[in-house]
Amino acid sequence: KIAQESATARKRWKLAKELVLRKLNVRTERFRRAYSQIDKERALQLDKDKLTLSGIVSRAAENRPQRPMLEVAFKGLTLSIGKKKLLQCVTGKLSPGRITAIMGPSGAGKTTFLNAVLGKTSGYKKDGLVLVNGKSGSMQSYKKIIGFVPQDDIVHGNLTVEENLWFSGCCRLSKSMSKADKVLILERVIGSLGLQEIRNSLVGTVEKRGISGGQRKRVNVGIEMVMEPSLLILDEPTTGLDSASSQQLLRALRHEASQGVNVCAVIHQPSYTLFNMFDDFVLLARGGLIAYHGPISEVENYFSGLGIKVPDRENPPDYYIDILEGIAKTKMRGHATPKHLPLLWILHNGYEVPEDMQKDLEEINMMHELYTVGSITRELSSVEQTKSKDSVHQNVSQRNDLLNRKTPGVLAQYRYYLGRVAKQRLREATQQAVDYLILCIAGICIGTITKVNDDTLGAASYGYTIIAVSLLCQLAALRSFSPERLQYWRERESGMSSVAYFLARDTIDHFNTVVKPIVFLSTFYFFNNPRSTLRDNYLVLLALVYCVTGIGYTLAIWFELGLAQL
Ligand SMILES: Nc1ncnc2c1ncn2[C@@H]1O[C@H](COP(=O)(O)OP(=O)(O)O)[C@@H](O)[C@H]1O
Ligand SMILES: [Mg+2]
Structure with missing residues (x-):
C-alpha cells in the first residue's frame, strides 16, 4: 500500500521482490558470485547518480574489460x-x-x-x-x-x-x-x-x-x-x-x-x-x-x-x-x-x-548557398573523425586476437545440444506417449486381422506391419527436424555447428529407434503369434525403423513439412 504512494518505497519494494526471486533461484556458488558482482555494479551506479541516461553512459569508464571494436x-x-x-x-x-x-x-x-x-x-x-x-x-x-x-x-x-x-x-x-x-x-x-x-x-x-x-x-x-x-x-x-x-x-x-x-x-x-x-x-x-x-x-x-x-x-x-x-x-x-x-x-x-x-x-544548380551549409559541419566532423579513427585502429591492433574468437568445438557443442534436445523431448512427453499408443493399437489390429497358416506363413501380417510401422515412424522422424527449421537457420548463421546439432538430435532419436519395435511387438506378437522368435522379429523391425528414420530425416531436411509428409 505504501509502495503505491511513494516512489522510493516503490523502488525498495521492487528490490525486495527481486531479492526474494533470487533466493529461490540461487542454485550454485556461481550464481551467488554473479549476483554479488551485479549488486556491486548496481551500487556503484546508484552512487554515481540515480539511474539517468548519462549515468549509464558514464559507467563505461568502469574497470570491466571493453569489447574488441568493429567499425x-x-x-x-x-x-x-x-x-x-x-x-x-x-x-x-x-x-x-x-x-x-x-x-x-x-x-x-x-x-x-x-x-x-x-x-x-x-x-x-x-x-x-x-x-x-x-x-x-x-x-x-x-x-x-x-x-x-x-x-x-x-x-x-x-x-x-x-x-x-x-x-x-x-x-x-x-x-x-x-x-x-x-x-x-x-x-x-x-x-x-x-x-x-x-x-x-x-x-x-x-x-x-x-x-x-x-x-x-x-x-x-x-x-x-x-x-x-x-x-x-x-x-x-x-x-x-x-x-x-x-x-x-x-x-x-x-x-x-x-x-x-x-x-x-x-x-x-x-x-x-x-x-x-x-x-x-x-x-x-x-x-x-x-x-x-x-x-x-x-x-x-x-x-x-x-x-x-x-x-x-x-x-x-x-x-x-x-x-x-x-x-x-x-x-x-x-x-x-x-x-x-x-x-x-x-x-x-x-x-x-x-x-x-x-x-x-x-x-537545382542555382542553389550555391546549400553547399556552404555543409562545409562547416564537415570540417568539424572531420577533426572528430580522425580522432575516433585513431582510437579505433589502436584498439584493433591491440586486440586483433580477440576479433577471431574461438568458440567451443563440435564435441563441446554436441554436449550442449544433447542436453537441450533431451529437455525439449521430455517436455513433449505427451506427444511421445501418443506415438507409442498408436503403435500399440496398430499392433493389435494387424495381429488380429491376419492369420498365420501353413500356406502363407503369415506373409500378409508382415506386409501390413511394414506399411504401418514405416508410416508411423516416418512421420515421427519428420517432426524431429521440420518444426525447428527457422531456429536452426538462425543458429547456423551465427556460426554454430550443424554437425553437432544433427548428431545430438540423432542420438536422442536412437532411443525411439530402439523402443518403438518393442512397443509394436508387445501387442503384435501376442495377438498374431507368429512362428519366428521374438528376437528375430525385433531385429528385423529395428532395422526397418532405423532405415525409415533416415529417410524421414532426409525428407525433413530437404522439403517443407507439408511436402515432406506428402
Ligand atoms: N532479393 C530481392 N529480389 C528482388 N527485390 C528485392 C529483394 N530484396 C529486396 N527487394 C526489394 O528491395 C526493396 C527494399 O526492400 P527491403 O530492404 O526489404 O525494404 P525495407 O526498407 O522495408 O526493409 C523492396 O522494394 C523489395 O521489393
Ligand atoms: Mg524490412
Missing part, C-alpha cells in the same frame, strides 16, 4: 538485382560505441542495408567497398562476434527464457571463458532486459501461449546479447512494444554501446524520447538512397538549412519520412523538391554525383 564503413556501395537498384551510393560509417537508428519508408531498403552491413550480399550485384576497421574484407569472417536480431522472434518455444539465453551463451562465447563468467554475463543480460521475473517461464509458441509478445521480443534480443557481440544489428526490435518496454530495451542497448559495441537498429515511429536515445541517424529514401547519415543532434540543423522546419508537435523523424514520401508538403529553398533530398545529401558531403542524377543536378 563498418561504406564507400559508394551500390547493390542491385538485375536492373533494379536496392541500395545506391551508400557512403558513411557505423562507429563502435554508438547506436545508429535506421529509418525510412517501408520498401526503402532498410533490411537490404542491414544485409549489406552483415556481409550477406551474395545474391546481389555489388559495387563499391565495405571496409571493416579500415580494411576491406569479408564481414562473414567476423561472424562469431556479430549479433543479428531478426525481425521475427525466432526462439525455442519449449525452453524457458533462461535456457534459451544460456544455450546461446554457452555455444557462442569464447571457449576459454570460465563458467562463472558466463553466468555473470547471463545474469547481466537478464537484469538489463528486465527478464528477472519470467526467467523460468516457458517461452511458448503460437499454439501454446507462454510469455507475452513484448517479453518474447526481449528474449530475442537477449539471445544475441549474451554472446558479447562487437557489432549488434537489430531489425525492428521495438515494433509492437509499448513505450516503456522500448525504452528499457534501448537502455539495455545503450549499456552495450557503452562497452564499445557498434549497435545498429531499424526502427519505426520512435517516440521523441526514444529517438533521442540514439546517437546516429540514417534516413533512407526509396531506392536505397541516403537522405541523411550523421549524428542525431545535427539532423534538425541540416534539414532546417534546406528550409525544412519541423512543425510544433511533430516528431522530427516521422516528419522527415512524410516529406520523403510526399505526404507532408513543405517549401524548400531554391528549386529543390523532396525527391532531391538524396542528391542534396551527396552534394552536402562532396561525394561524387552518380550519372543518373546529373539531370537533377542541373535542375
